[in-house]
Amino acid sequence: MYWxxxxxxxxxxxxxxxxxxxKTTCWEGVRNYQARNFLRDGFxxxxxxxxxxxxxxxxxxxxxxxxxxxxxxxxxxxDRKSKYFDERVKPRDKNPWVVVDVQASERFANPVTRExxxxxxxxxxxxxxxxxxxxxxxxxTKDQYQTLCKLGxxxxx
DNA sequence: GCCAACGTTGGC
DNA sequence: GCCAACGTTGGC
Numbered sequence: 472m473y474w475x476x477x478x479x480x481x482x483x484x485x486x487x488x489x490x491x492x493x494k495t496t497c498w499e500g501v502r503n504y505q506a507r508n509f510l511r512d513g514f515x516x517x518x519x520x521x522x523x524x525x526x527x528x529x530x531x532x533x534x535x536x537x538x539x540x541x542x543x544x545x546x547x548x549x550d551r552k553s554k555y556f557d558e559r560v561k562p563r564d565k566n567p568w569v570v571v572d573v574q575a576s577e578r579f580a581n582p583v584t585r586e587x588x589x590x591x592x593x594x595x596x597x598x599x600x601x602x603x604x605x606x607x608x609x610x611x612t613k614d615q616y617q618t619l620c621k622l623g624x625x626x627x628x
Numbered sequence: 629g630c631c632a633a634c635g636t637t638g639g640c
Numbered sequence: 641g642c643c644a645a646c647g648t649t650g651g652c
Contacts, residue, residue, distance in 0.1 A: 525637080526637075530638080603646070
């Protein structure tokens with residue numbers, strides 16, 4: 472399967488992922504149930520994931536990561552010191568939030584900008600491109616994956 | 629259970 | 641900085 476994860480590069484960028492130990496990080500802080508369901512029920516080991524920079528001048532897909540660990544409880548949701556702490560998760564409840572681990576695998580030689588995607592007829596209808604879409608975890612079809620790779624030119628790290 | 633108010637995301 | 645979209649909250 473193929474996915475897309477949004478991130479604000481001022482918080483955590485694709486290059487931050489590349490620089491992480493073993494180029495791997497746990498993708499914390501997802502606090503939306505639909506997005507959570509994708510992470511929990513959809514993400515499989517080996518799935519490929521586009522990393523997309525949002526809330527910047529030129530939103531773009533920067534590269535590809537691989538799922539290296541399937542969903543497990545988000546430790547930050549129950550860590551009072553974390554900015555992702557969720558007050559509503561009471562100790563005796565089960566923590567509803569999950570993370571997956573992703574490892575950077577390839578960098579796009581040509582990051583694919585939102586503008587480029589908008590101009591691609593074959594990407595018409597992508598949820599990502601819909602105005603007002605706020606979902607931070609999105610499924611990508613095989614066709615979309617191939618189109619985006621053709622544009623992005625993935626290169627080994 | 630309805631729905632208005634509010635808060636957040638994120639493109640523009 | 642504006643505001644569209646939409647999820648969440650809380651009064652009733």
